[in-house]
Amino acid sequence: MSDAPQPLRIGAAIDGAGAHPAAWRVARAEPAELFTAGHYAELAREAERGALDFVTLDDSLALQDDTGQTVRGRLDALLTLTRIAPETTTVGLVPTVTTTHTEPFHVSKAVATLDHVSLGRAGWRVQVSTTEAESRHFGRRPVAERPRLWTEAAAVADVVGRLWDSWEDDAEIRDTATGRFVDTDRLHYVDFSGPGWSVRGPSITPRPPQGHPLVVVRADSEEAESAAAAVADVVLVAPTEHGAATALRARIRAAAERAGRDPAHVSVLADLRVLLAEDTATAFNRRDRLDSLAAPPVREAGLRFTGTPHDLAARILDWTGAVDGFTLYPAVLPDDLSAFVDGVVPLLRQAGALRPGSPTATLRGRFGLPRAGNRYARA
Amino acid sequence: MTTPRKQIRLAAHFPGVNNTTVWSDPASRSQIDFSSFVHLARTAERGGFDFFFLAEGLRLREHQGRIHDLDVVGRPDTLAVLAGLAAVTRHLGLAGTLSATYNEPYELARQLASLDHLSDGRAAWNVVTTSDAFTGENFRRGGYLDHADRYERAAAFVRAARGWWDSWSADALAGGRDRPTFVNEGGVRRFAQTDRFFAVEGESTVPRSPQGHPVVIQAGDSVQGRDFAAANADVIFSRHGGLEQGRDFYADVKGRLGGYGRSPEDLLIMPAATFVVAGTAAEAEERARHIRYQQVSGQTAIRSLEQVWGRDLSAYDPDGPLPDVEPDPGNTAISQGRAGRVKDPLAQVRAWRELAEAKKLSIRDLVVETTARQTFVGTPDGVAAQLDEHVQTKACDGFVLVPHLTPGGLDDFVDLVVPLLRERGVLRTEYTGATLRENLGLPAPR
Numbered sequence A: 001m002s003d004a005p006q007p008l009r010i011g012a013a014i015d016g017a018g019a020h021p022a023a024w025r026v027a028r029a030e031p032a033e034l035f036t037a038g039h040y041a042e043l044a045r046e047a048e049r050g051a052l053d054f055v056t057l058d059d060s061l062a063l064q065d066d067t068g069q070t071v072r073g074r075l076d077a078l079l080t081l082t083r084i085a086p087e088t089t090t091v092g093l094v095p096t097v098t099t100t101h102t103e104p105f106h107v108s109k110a111v112a113t114l115d116h117v118s119l120g121r122a123g124w125r126v127q128v129s130t131t132e133a134e135s136r137h138f139g140r141r142p143v144a145e146r147p148r149l150w151t152e153a154a155a156v157a158d159v160v161g162r163l164w165d166s167w168e169d170d171a172e173i174r175d176t177a178t179g180r181f182v183d184t185d186r187l188h189y190v191d192f193s194g195p196g197w198s199v200r201g202p203s204i205t206p207r208p209p210q211g212h213p214l215v216v217v218r219a220d221s222e223e224a225e226s227a228a229a230a231v232a233d234v235v236l237v238a239p240t241e242h243g244a245a246t247a248l249r250a251r252i253r254a255a256a257e258r259a260g261r262d263p264a265h266v267s268v269l270a271d272l273r274v275l276l277a278e279d280t281a282t283a284f285n286r287r288d289r290l291d292s293l294a295a296p297p298v299r300e301a302g303l304r305f306t307g308t309p310h311d312l313a314a315r316i317l318d319w320t321g322a323v324d325g326f327t328l329y330p331a332v333l334p335d336d337l338s339a340f341v342d343g344v345v346p347l348l349r350q351a352g353a354l355r356p357g358s359p360t361a362t363l364r365g366r367f368g369l370p371r372a373g374n375r376y377a378r379a
Numbered sequence B: 001m002t003t004p005r006k007q008i009r010l011a012a013h014f015p016g017v018n019n020t021t022v023w024s025d026p027a028s029r030s031q032i033d034f035s036s037f038v039h040l041a042r043t044a045e046r047g048g049f050d051f052f053f054l055a056e057g058l059r060l061r062e063h064q065g066r067i068h069d070l071d072v073v074g075r076p077d078t079l080a081v082l083a084g085l086a087a088v089t090r091h092l093g094l095a096g097t098l099s100a101t102y103n104e105p106y107e108l109a110r111q112l113a114s115l116d117h118l119s120d121g122r123a124a125w126n127v128v129t130t131s132d133a134f135t136g137e138n139f140r141r142g143g144y145l146d147h148a149d150r151y152e153r154a155a156a157f158v159r160a161a162r163g164w165w166d167s168w169s170a171d172a173l174a175g176g177r178d179r180p181t182f183v184n185e186g187g188v189r190r191f192a193q194t195d196r197f198f199a200v201e202g203e204s205t206v207p208r209s210p211q212g213h214p215v216v217i218q219a220g221d222s223v224q225g226r227d228f229a230a231a232n233a234d235v236i237f238s239r240h241g242g243l244e245q246g247r248d249f250y251a252d253v254k255g256r257l258g259g260y261g262r263s264p265e266d267l268l269i270m271p272a273a274t275f276v277v278a279g280t281a282a283e284a285e286e287r288a289r290h291i292r293y294q295q296v297s298g299q300t301a302i303r304s305l306e307q308v309w310g311r312d313l314s315a316y317d318p319d320g321p322l323p324d325v326e327p328d329p330g331n332t333a334i335s336q337g338r339a340g341r342v343k344d345p346l347a348q349v350r351a352w353r354e355l356a357e358a359k360k361l362s363i364r365d366l367v368v369e370t371t372a373r374q375t376f377v378g379t380p381d382g383v384a385a386q387l388d389e390h391v392q393t394k395a396c397d398g399f400v401l402v403p404h405l406t407p408g409g410l411d412d413f414v415d416l417v418v419p420l421l422r423e424r425g426v427l428r429t430e431y432t433g434a435t436l437r438e439n440l441g442l443p444a445p446r
């Protein structure tokens, strides 16, 4: 990899009414609208207008706790982003998908299908289910400890990738001379053994356009961080200081290298919670009002910025080199996302921190990754 | 005054991974590119169809221990591709076949309710009961379910799904953002179910969806299957497309509904149907015959026979007479991953030999004759009249049309037959319901 600074990669979380717990009280969308496709399509198009690299949509197989004041309920994230894929053209689509109670076979073809429908813009954030509530929804297995869950999640990510590869790109031959539609030599059993389960393969879904849709892991525990080093193309972290961010990125890249991977192919993105206004005082007024509407009091991890687009751009430029980019958590949607697109993106572009020119076609391309090779293909 | 004629229900089956789908035709396109799904779905919507339909097979089919390579292979994830199609259609129902065996109720109920929200009330679920251990090898639990238990698990599964669909009250989010709490008091209830198959409990993450319950479809033919449908389903996808068999099936199934406190209109019967239309009846017959021979190549004919014989018959000439060897009825596993099996291979072989003898049929001719005949062949007018007759004379409530080409296989039907059905007053010219359930004329969920 050359020493020239890489462009920053920037994504946006488009969950609900925004990242602030009281966002729904001030957001334009009524509560019921948070469960419509139109809401998410509009937000993704807003991210696209700012040439952002991707949007994320979080998910969980448990209902949010009943704190009274916060948003409860969510739609399946992968289906939501697949639903809006035809209404967007360039932005990457990264739903959270859980691995603990779900079937690796279903997960693999679902992410592959998001990639087919979006013509190569799919990723997935690998997640585990740690709660009693999730376990009871399925009634199949007791809650497990984090180390076991993340060992399993890494195994799931592994077999999901194998299933993507189980069809070589040219497996479909449509050879009228021999009457064969597929070349069975180019379809592969994966015969994968995970902890307590196995998957035979091949997938029923042909290899996705990117080969391997982008694998994203949030390194929010030691165990998640090891899984990330083993399988993730993009690692999400939440440091609050420049020095800590630099060290964290170096640690993750070193672990990836020890796992036999090219560290240049692993991007580390910091969370960035943003609340913007034309002037600093107004921004803090907005913050105070939101905080006053939120109960219990707001506790947010990671970098948090309240202020003007100009100051945010400066802050982001300060962090260049510490991380490969950011995941934005706009406090209120679409307000703070739009303010970022209108006010911050042009400044970052002027500073040469963003990728020049028009976006590449695939999400992997946006992260400087080549189309994935196939482990089963003969040279 | 004339009573209005009964309306024909129509569904568009995306061409499946079997030899009904002709991939060797120059007009055949990708079965995986999203654009193919868009084409077929939009064509169906232009034709006033009720819903788009996807089948499911969770393992690539095998024949003699090798992946079956003569037919189209490969399909997308059902739920995800339907979610994508919700973006490019407005009224068309979106029906997915999803196994009650290789899914868990909480997750699938949540996905279907999500699809219902994302499509503004157009989701439908064809509950199938695959239980073969061959398919199970792709899943955590393996082939754990006995064939005898397949419908009991399915019934318990549907009960749990409905429990979660009902767990948010319709007004849980009413009142907007000025209320102090996001969900109204009592808006979400816990649901719990414990039985032989499940011990599940908790809260759904999905607010009540536009249809309340997505439309439930059933495909399966046994007595247990029919009872399951009578108790649980809104639509049956059947194999009985003929007039006589159709009437028997219709009377049988509709007769079961009373036993479950339901009326005959609460369950729609829609058999699979194939079709060929052309300018004259003779042309249509000629085209139909050409398509049948495209569907059944010599190799396909041999493999079809091998499924019944349970033996390798590759040494036989598909254009020659039927094999003289006796079948091996014990070897039903020669072909894996197909829905439906021959129940009595010896009787089947005997009947085929008599037929081949009487009509002087080669192997390929026989397979064409016995498996590939299209349901409706004729001029647009002739086909419209036949469809109408089936529906008006209680052979069915409509059809799941299975085109033989991806993605253009429905174009002729919609361009040529649909206008005639509309002239007859038996097919909508525009959608009047807000949801699939309303467009199908089905009652609100109980």
Ligand SMILES: Cc1cc2nc3c(=O)[nH]c(=O)nc-3n(C[C@H](O)[C@H](O)[C@H](O)COP(=O)(O)O)c2cc1C
Binding pocket: B054, B055, B056, B057, B097, B099, B127, B128, B129, B130, B131, B219, B220, B221, B222, B223, B224, B225, B226, B237, B238, B239, B272, B339, B340
């Ligand atoms: C018209 C029709 C279509 C079917 N489609 C599927 C399918 O797409 N996927 C599947 O796994 N099973 C499918 N089945 C199989 C049934 O769900 C069921 O498992 C099978 O028919 C055995 O049940 P039975 O004994 O009641 O017939 C289909 C059955 C029928 C009659």
